[in-house]
Amino acid sequence: MRKTDSRVSRTKLLLHRSLATLIHEKSYDAIVVKEILARANVARSTFYAHFDGKEELLLSSIRHVLAVARDRLSELSDPVDRLLYFSLPVLQHIETHLQQAPVDAPRLGLRQVHRRLEKVLIEQVEADIRRTPLMRAMPAVPPELLAKHLVTTFLVVVDWWLHRRPVPSAREADDSYRALVAPILRANRRA
Incomplete structure (x- = not known):
């Protein structure tokens, strides 16, 4: 069973990568499953055993990055950081793929990917907001509006x-993002 699990994980990782x-080489809409399979060296039947299509693969990739990040939540004590x-x-995930892409890569597929990332992030951030004491400090701001603000500012x-x-480092970009949104969250938390 463990061998099968590691093979499935490895296959999914190859497909995600x-x-x-490909997203850094061409428009997301122009990418076809055949290209993903060729690049990953994965059989079509194997791909469809795990995903219905490239959209599900993309959403799975986004959710995987967020799940790995969420696993580290226990290390964070500050509600704003959480x-x-x-x-x-x-940002680190994007940075890793930028380093692997050619310097002059057009990054055409990123806008379409950002729309999907926005949708998934808004859902997760809104759920997180509803679970935090932050909302008691910000009763005039609906959770869905605050989530949209945090996510669209991030994008x-x-x-x-x-x-x-x-291109600045992922850490520098994160510092810029937090400089834009954290003061608002912290000020309202104290109010």
């Missing part, structure tokens, strides 16, 4: 970050 690499747990790990920072030359 393949898609991430709410923004996703930012640095997502603005990601877009800014990716267009800078030279």
